[in-house]
Amino acid sequence: MIKNIVFDMGNVVLSYDPNYIIQHFTKDKDQQRLLVEAIFKSPEWLALDEGTLSKEDACAIMKARVDLQLKPLVKKVMDEWYLYLTPFKNIIELSKRLKEEGYTLYLLSNTSLSFYEYYENVEAFAYFKDFYISAKHLLMKPEPAIFKDFCKKMNLNPVECFFIDDSQDNINSAKSIGMQGICFNGNYDNAQMIYDAIKKCS
Structure with a gap:
């Protein structure tokens, strides 16, 4: 689940x-x-x-x-x-919807420590519980080690996690440790595809 x-x-x-x-x-x-x-x-x-x-x-x-x-x-x-960095409004709406339905939201990103200078101004992040930043943990996607460490640090079971990324290599790596996922192909006018994929796995 x-x-x-x-x-x-x-x-x-x-x-x-x-x-x-x-x-x-x-x-x-x-x-x-x-x-x-x-x-x-x-x-x-x-x-x-x-x-x-x-x-x-x-x-x-x-x-x-x-x-x-x-x-x-x-x-x-x-x-x-x-x-x-331009926010995707439909992702803000999706994040809010998912949290309201009882899912816990996290960020797992290859990014620098500059993240901590701006993340509080990102509207979608108000719905996120925690953030895992590559520069902080010295690990990078698509290495499987970053997904393992993410689950360990957040105390999560990989089979209970659904990962969304724009890189299929990253999705494949996440799946290799037991996570589900979808490669979001840039169709930002229809975030419904993400929601449907999550529900299919739930």
């Missing part, structure tokens, strides 16, 4: 699109391209999610990678990028 609903964050609860985010910092197309490459597609960005590099060190390395005129923008993006 499914008792716990576990959400990924990027492109499940919130829209994460570096190309959209960077438009808020410069209108110059070349600068946008360079900043996306230097920040969001960098090994340092991944290391932030892994919890193996501090924000300050990552920013210093990224700034060293760009021209002088872009250095202040790198700092600004690193400080403010999360302001442009």
Whole structure:
């Protein structure tokens, strides 16, 4: 019986699109391209999610990678990028509905410690019991170890958990330890598909 609903964050609860985010910092197309490459597609960005590099060190390395005129923008993006994570309204509604029906909601996300700077402003998270952040626990999806550690830390039985992620690899890994799940394919106008899948497993 499914008792716990576990959400990924990027492109499940919130829209994460570096190309959209960077438009808020410069209108110059070349600068946008360079900043996306230097920040969001960098090994340092991944290391932030892994919890193996501090924000300050990552920013210093990224700034060293760009021209002088872009250095202040790198700092600004690193400080403010999360302001442009767009919430999916239907996921807010779904979260509220699931909690009202007695399910316990959790977040399991590959993300940096910057999460703690903005999560209280995310409306959907008002319905969540707890949050498991990769950078805090030094584990990353899709490794099965992160799902095992999540269940251990939250004191959950994997067979009672339903996982929602935009990556099929992550869903497959969750299933390998006994969780159920669905790959949410971006049809954000119809979160009903998630609800139906949960009910089918409950």
